[in-house]
Amino acid sequence: MARIQILELPEGSNDDRPPFVLVVDQCTPQRVALGADASYGDYWQALADKIGARGVIVTPDTVDIPANDVPVDEAGHPIFLKVHVEGEFEQFREQVQQEVLAAQGKITRALRETDPVYERADIARDTDRLAKWKHELTDALGMDRTRDWDDIRNAAAGIRRDRDAQARAIERARDLHRAVEYKGTAICAECSAFAGSSTDNAPVAYDQCGTLLALNSDTANSQEQA
Template sequence: MGESIAVEDHCEHHWQYNKPAHASASVRICAFCRTIDGQELMRTLDKYAHEQIAKLKQEPAPMARIQILELPTISLGDDAYETPFAVIVDQCSSVPDVNGVLNVSWERFAKNVGARALMVTPDTVEIPANEVPVNPGFEQFREQVQQEIAKAQADMMNSLKRGRP
């Protein structure tokens, strides 16, 4: 241990940038004595902290809505029928890119549930068959549920900002 201190005291630093595979920033390290440039490290950490705080302050993206659209029934013969369906993901902030390539996870999901088709869009798609008739007293209940959801989301964001689960 004494030898490494002596080397560090007499080292003419040869600075190199080192970026670990999992890191988003690099740090200056002497190639000879392995001394870390403390000022550079603090600037990097400060920048990273500001980026993380900015992410927390951003409004959360609205949750995508998943709907099922039944397609015309198909006769398989011998009194067997199949009702194919399409998965509609609307109000989605992550949509196909310019080449039309869908998010792989949505494609996998649609395939796993047996959907014949998949539609992902940021727009709202209303499917009349999916609408549920609402009795007149239900609107008050609906508003109460929405208020509770908004309160839970606000509590969650506050907890994240404070760094507590």
């Protein structure tokens, strides 16, 4: 079976990388059909051109290049490669262990800062606390205590969407029932059907707008309940 080797050449002052020659030994001679219309392409030369080699040597003989020799142990394994890989792996394992210890230290410090009694906490206490919080949340949301955390999260998200929709509706109502000046008095533009200089309905004082009174009352009740 053909072997492919690299023979490095002396590097010149204008070389951006070491020049080399492609060496293919133990190669079976190629058979080429000659004829008037036959075209011949040197496969190995084309390969050398693609990889940037200065040339190519193709021979059926065995060519040993000393620079490419690799010492092996009794099992036939490359000696320098074995030592290098094991050294890199050992260093990598030590680095991983250090990173794990550092991460554990950060987590421990964060827990101690947020919970002063963390050092005295045990798994049972933390489990009871979590169960208590879950029961309080499900009770506040009007849900069955057997619901999981995903159900609680979805319910809370639904409440937030409803609250935002109500807030937008209230804001639109306040924009409609805005205060405008009419004959020196602040009136409700919507209730009075204000048309720029006149009203289609009987003028309604701004502080007597039934819609705004209802909204303000609901807001006050919500704040007291909160």
